[in-house]
Amino acid sequence: MNLTGNWSYPTAIKFGAGRIAELPAACAAAGIKRPLLVTDRGLAGLPITAQTLDILDAAGLGRALFADVDPNPNEKNLDAGVAAYKAGGHDGVIAFGGGSGLDLGKMVAFMAGQTRPVWDFEDIGDWWTRADADAIAPIIAVPTTAGTGSEVGRASVITNSETHVKKIIFHPKVLPSVVICDPELTVGMPKFITAGTGLDAFAHCVEAYSSPFYHPMSQGIALEGMRLVKDYLPRAYADGTDLEARAQMMSAAMMGATAFQKGLGAIHAMSHPIGAHFNTHHGTTNAVCMPAVLEFNASAIADRFEQAAAYLGIEGGFEGFKAFVQELNDSLGIPKRLSELGVTAESIPELVKGAIIDPSCGGNPIELTEENLTELFNAAL
Numbered sequence: 001m002n003l004t005g006n007w008s009y010p011t012a013i014k015f016g017a018g019r020i021a022e023l024p025a026a027c028a029a030a031g032i033k034r035p036l037l038v039t040d041r042g043l044a045g046l047p048i049t050a051q052t053l054d055i056l057d058a059a060g061l062g063r064a065l066f067a068d069v070d071p072n073p074n075e076k077n078l079d080a081g082v083a084a085y086k087a088g089g090h091d092g093v094i095a096f097g098g099g100s101g102l103d104l105g106k107m108v109a110f111m112a113g114q115t116r117p118v119w120d121f122e123d124i125g126d127w128w129t130r131a132d133a134d135a136i137a138p139i140i141a142v143p144t145t146a147g148t149g150s151e152v153g154r155a156s157v158i159t160n161s162e163t164h165v166k167k168i169i170f171h172p173k174v175l176p177s178v179v180i181c182d183p184e185l186t187v188g189m190p191k192f193i194t195a196g197t198g199l200d201a202f203a204h205c206v207e208a209y210s211s212p213f214y215h216p217m218s219q220g221i222a223l224e225g226m227r228l229v230k231d232y233l234p235r236a237y238a239d240g241t242d243l244e245a246r247a248q249m250m251s252a253a254m255m256g257a258t259a260f261q262k263g264l265g266a267i268h269a270m271s272h273p274i275g276a277h278f279n280t281h282h283g284t285t286n287a288v289c290m291p292a293v294l295e296f297n298a299s300a301i302a303d304r305f306e307q308a309a310a311y312l313g314i315e316g317g318f319e320g321f322k323a324f325v326q327e328l329n330d331s332l333g334i335p336k337r338l339s340e341l342g343v344t345a346e347s348i349p350e351l352v353k354g355a356i357i358d359p360s361c362g363g364n365p366i367e368l369t370e371e372n373l374t375e376l377f378n379a380a381l
Contacts (some may be wrong), residue, residue: 001244003015003016003017003183003243003244003247003248004016004017004019009258010152010175010258011152011175011176011177011178011179012029012177012178012179013152013178013179013181013254014026014178014179014180014181015181015247015250015251016181016182016183016247017182017183017184017243017247018182018184019180019181019182020048020051020052020055020142020180020182020184020185021055022180023052023055023056023059023094023140023142023180024055024056024058024059024061026140026178026180027056027059027061027092027094027140029177029178030092030138030139030140030177030178031091031092031138032061032091032092032094032138032140033061033091033092034061034062034064034088034089034090034091034092035056035061035062035064035090035091035092035093035094035140036064036065036066036084036085036088036090036092036093036094036108037049037052037053037056037063037064037065037066037093037094037096038066038067038069038081038093038094038095038096038097038101038104038105038108039065039066039067039069039096039097039101039105040067040069040070040071040097040098040100040101040104041067041068041069041070043067043096043097043098043101043144044065044067046188047188048144048185048188049065049096052094052096052142053065056094064084064088064090066080066081066084066085066108068080068081069081069097069100069101069104070100070159071100071279071281072100072157072159072166072275072276072279072282073100073103073104073107073156073157073158073159074158074159074160074161075118075119075158075159075160075161076161077104078104078107078108078111078118078158081104081105081107081108082108082111082112084108085108085109085112085137086112090112090137091137091138092109092137092138092139092140093105093106093108093109093137093138093139093140094139094140094141094142095109095139095140095141095142095150095151095176096141096142096144097142097143097144097145098143098144098145098147098148098193098197099145099147099148099150099157099197099200099282101144102141102143102148102150102151102156103148103150103156103157103158104156104158105139105141106139106141106150106153106156106174106176107156107158107169107174108137109136109137109138109139109174110131110136110137110156110169110171110173110174112135112137113132113134113135113136113137114131114132114135115132116130116131118158118169119160119167121169121170121171122167122168122169122170123155123167123168123169123170123359124359127170128170128171128172131171133171133173136171136173136174138177139174139175139176139177140176140177140178140179140180141176141178141179141180142179142180142182142185143179143181143185143186143250143253144185144186144189145186145189145193145197145253146186146194146197146198146201146236146246146249146250146252146253147196147197147198147199147200147201147253147283148197148200148201148253148257148282148283149201149204149253149254149255149256149257149258150257151176151179151181151253151254151257152175152176152179152254152257152258153174153175153257154170154171154172154173154174154175155168155169155170155171155174156168156169156174157169157272159275159276160276164273164276164277164354165273165276165354165357166272166273166275166276166354166358168359179254181250181251181254183243183246183247183250184243184246186246186249186250187240187241187243187246188240189240191237191240191333192281192284192333193281194233194236194237194240195233195237195283195284195287195332195333195334196281196282196283196284196287196334197253197283198229198233198236198237198249198252198283198332199229199233199283199284199286199287199290199328199329199332199334200253200256200282200283200286200287201225201229201249201252201253201255201256201283202225202226202229202233202252202256202287202328203256203267203268203283203286203287203290204222204225204256204257204259204260204264205221205222205223205225205226205229205252205255205256205259206222206226206267206290206294206325207260207263207264207265207267207268207360207363208221208222208256208259208260208261208262208263208264208363209222209223209226209259209304209305209308210265210297210300210301210304210364210365211260211262211263211264211265211363211364211365212263212300212363212365213262213263213363215261215262218258218259218260218261218262219259219262221255221258221259222255222256222259222260222262223308223311224255225252225255225256225259226308226312227311227312228248228249228251228252228255229249229252230312230314230324230328231248232244232245232248232249232252233245233249233252233328233332234328234331234332236249237331237332260363262363263360263362263363263364264360264363265293265297265360265361265363265364265365266289266293266296266297266355266360266361266364266368266373266376267286267289267290267293267360268286268358268360269355269356269358269360269361269364269368269373270285270289270293270351270355270373270376270377270380271285271286271289272354272355272358272360273350273351273353273354273355273358274338274341274343274351276354277347277350277351277354278341278342278343278347280341280342280343284334284335284341285338285341287329287332287334288329288334288335288336288337288338288340288341288380289338289376289380290325290329291322291325291326291329291380292376292379292380293376293380294321294322294325295322295379296366296372296375296376296379297364297365297366298318299366300365300366301318301365302317302318303318305317305318305321306318308321309321309324312324337380337381338377338380338381339381343381345378345381348374348377348378348381349374351377352370352373352374352377353370355368355373355377356368356369356370356373
């Protein structure tokens with residue numbers, strides 16, 4: 001099966017092994033002559049980053065790099081990135097990496113030309129219209145993990161370092177103009193990152209599929225995204241050099257992020273404050289929360305997951321699906337309890353406060369309250 005393609009949904013995507021070589025052409029298409037490559041500290045010294053900078057350099061595009069990015073990026077990382085962008089006289093951003101590098105890279109391009117603070121553009125109502133759309137620099141996204149799907153997203157998650165609250169910053173023009181999805185870039189991912197990012201993609205699909213809103217296109221994408229994770233994440237975890245599995249997981253990641261236009265839910269509402277307070281890996285946190293949330297939402301979602309289970313080849317309907325999720329977590333070395341991630345019982349009231357104001361709450365099929373969120377956190381603890 002030839003897993004190579006050029007897609008225009010939801011943006012221009014160059015998909016296939018070895019296509020990182022097309023990065024200079026992507027810069028030309030986006031009108032970028034002096035790119036700043038933004039990635040995280042962990043990736044900065046790896047061969048795939050050096051190779052990418054070599055490709056840019058050989059094409060006369062320089063090798064400018066900004067990598068002062070935390071695993072849960074915050075406004076201090078953003079300010080430093082914008083300063084580097086301006087100091088270097090750059091005219092576009094290559095957002096390179098997993099969720100943190102992609103999210104921060106997109107925000108550097110977004111904020112470099114704005115005069116208001118980033119928190120003024122939080123995903124609330126029409127706050128995005130406050131931005132000067134013409135001042136947003138072009139963005140090329142190059143994912144190196146298969147999870148967040150931030151490469152096809154119109155938002156970034158930035159943690160407020162003072163309040164420890166994760167904020168979603170949204171603007172339609174934050175959607176990258178070109179995405180290069182090269183599964184060869186994901187081959188070196190360690191097992192725990194392969195598992196955590198893959199289960200992040202799975203959580204996106206599960207929550208989009210659970211959301212009560214009407215969006216049949218997203219519903220179909222979420223269903224097939226779940227199937228790709230079910231079939232290929234165990235393979236990618238077992239053998240990191242399995243290029244077919246790596247490619248299918250990159251597709252699943254983009255599908256999850258496209259599908260969650262339909263909404264997210266309690267998994268993400270819980271995971272965001274946990275990540276902000278305890279600096280946990282986002283996808284891993286989602287995976288730990290998922291069994292408790294499926295149980296909590298059972299009365300509203302059991303029927304539709306009967307259909308999903310049939311499509312996925314899982315016996316036992318909704319109960320079978322829940323059992324599959326726990327078995328998948330276990331097989332990938334995911335902790336069973338939030339306490340194993342360092343979450344404490346004393347922190348639950350503060351986590352509930354963060355969860356109840358998280359935008360993901362609105363997509364949960366059962367209305368979330370402080371009371372039932374407290375029960376959910378305790379159930380997952």
